[in-house]
Amino acid sequence: MFIFKLLLKNAFRHKLRTLLTMVGLVVAICAFGLLRTIVDAWYAGVEGTSSTRLITRNSISLTFPLPLNYADRLRNVEGVSGVSWSNWFGGIYITERNFFPQFAVEPASYLALYPEYVLKDDEKKAFLLDRQGAIVGRKLATQYGWKVGDQIPIRGTIYPGTWTFTLRGIWDGVDAKTDESQLLFHWQYLAETVRKLRRSNADYVGVYVVSINEPDNAPLISERIDALFKNSLAETLTETEKAFQLGFVSMSEAILVAVNAVSYVIVIIIMAVMANTMMMTARERLAEYATLKALGFSPGFVVKLLFGESLVIALLGGGIGLLVTLPIASGFAKAVGTLFPQFHVSETTMILQMLASLIVGVVAAAWPAWKMSRISIVNGLRQIA
Structure with a gap:
């Protein structure tokens, strides 16, 4: 519990920067979830098909x-x-x-x-x-x-x-x-x-x-x-109901690929923003980390502090982003009417949102953590003066 309080206090030491980073995370995770839901909705007709029905049409x-x-x-x-x-x-x-x-x-x-x-x-x-x-x-x-x-x-x-x-x-x-x-x-x-x-x-x-x-x-x-x-x-062409529905989906395959690509690009962009935030945090606390090492704390402890702080920010932002996705998806479903037979955020999409947040937190802290673990005590203490 003490460690968690320390991580939370460190995460919000620079409130404005942390809040702006979290806003970016919320927007990115929400956009990622909404785009994934659109792709799922596109395939909803396929998921609702029956294996005991065939469609016969003109060849x-x-x-x-x-x-x-x-x-x-x-x-x-x-x-x-x-x-x-x-x-x-x-x-x-x-x-x-x-x-x-x-x-x-x-x-x-x-x-x-x-x-x-x-x-x-x-x-x-x-x-x-x-x-x-x-x-x-x-x-x-x-x-x-x-x-x-x-x-x-x-x-x-x-x-x-x-x-x-x-x-x-x-x-x-x-x-x-x-x-x-x-x-x-x-x-x-x-x-x-x-x-x-x-x-x-x-x-x-x-x-x-x-x-x-x-x-x-x-x-x-x-x-x-x-x-x-x-x-x-x-002459006829007979296929399963699922194959018949996939034929319509394939007409929009290029669009779906683009939507998928954009959803992952958004996560990569916020990952870069988050990494920059953690790098700035590490530079500001160079003297603190050097002092911890001088007091006998291992480099691994410094690494845990940076990773922990990054994960706190990422998971908080991701969690809020997930919650914001639900009402936005509901509003979007009403706006598009019957364009999509079903439009709801699936459990898989929610898991992917939190997984994306976790990956952002880990990757963003990797480089700063590695750098701080290798900082010498002498060089770090010079920053105090």
């Missing part, structure tokens, strides 16, 4: 649809236990700033494949019976203040016109990884409306969602599906 591109009659053929593939489909809608709610995913789905089979969407029985029944009904995730409903029975007008971009849906249910995720920022409505309603407006065949879907009982057989079942439609007018 050329997602923008090319697949015929509806593929569904029956998919059900007959060995290893397939369920089939559903969805279309990306891409509409706008009030203004372009209100972006959130909207999908036209085959409701009964789709909800059966996504048990992580927890919906009340009466709400589920109401949704299945109402062709113009829609359901949304809890996060999305909370953001816009929607409640069951509300009318939700969506201005179509891919499918022109104003589409009005009646909110029939709000689902809760089974855990924190479940996406609660989507709107789902009836694919049949979309198809019928498109058929009336365009007077064309609307029996096409964006992607098929295929469930399997044996995740280990995913590669084999994917090959069977793609082989079934080989040399057809719409």
Whole structure:
């Protein structure tokens, strides 16, 4: 306890310099945590995928649809236990700033494949019976203040016109990884409306969602599906849901690499600032360290004092930075809305923040400690005069 009090007193002997250093640490650790959380949020969709679901799409591109009659053929593939489909809608709610995913789905089979969407029985029944009904995730409903029975007008971009849906249910995720920022409505309603407006065949879907009982057989079942439609007018590409989501993440890989790099550069910069602070501290106390050595204290004791003081400053600053990260991340999540399905500071990020603080404290004190351990008593005592 005496040593800790001594370290604390030494750390705040030059209050202004220590406080400015700690402010830099708080900003750096907070920025590091926030950037790491952004990267984690980018991969949230991947973490929330299921190993028992495959995605079948057009082998050329997602923008090319697949015929509806593929569904029956998919059900007959060995290893397939369920089939559903969805279309990306891409509409706008009030203004372009209100972006959130909207999908036209085959409701009964789709909800059966996504048990992580927890919906009340009466709400589920109401949704299945109402062709113009829609359901949304809890996060999305909370953001816009929607409640069951509300009318939700969506201005179509891919499918022109104003589409009005009646909110029939709000689902809760089974855990924190479940996406609660989507709107789902009836694919049949979309198809019928498109058929009336365009007077064309609307029996096409964006992607098929295929469930399997044996995740280990995913590669084999994917090959069977793609082989079934080989040399057809719409060849398929089947992959796991995780691989499908990673395909979207890979489009932003350069950005994620840059964000990661910046997060570590920030830590390196504050490490240099901290090292400069400790070097100035060591120079100022040269005579004190020489006196300690003259009284019989070992060079190791001097080294411990410097390392201890550096760690006190680093860990205090890091701890405050971690605490500041939480409300800032919460505010950032509200600002970006549904851009990220999940946005919260993970335990791993908190551990990395404190680990970064610890590394900064150790590295910053290494050079000054080594120099002070080698200082001669005579040269040090000259500083008294």
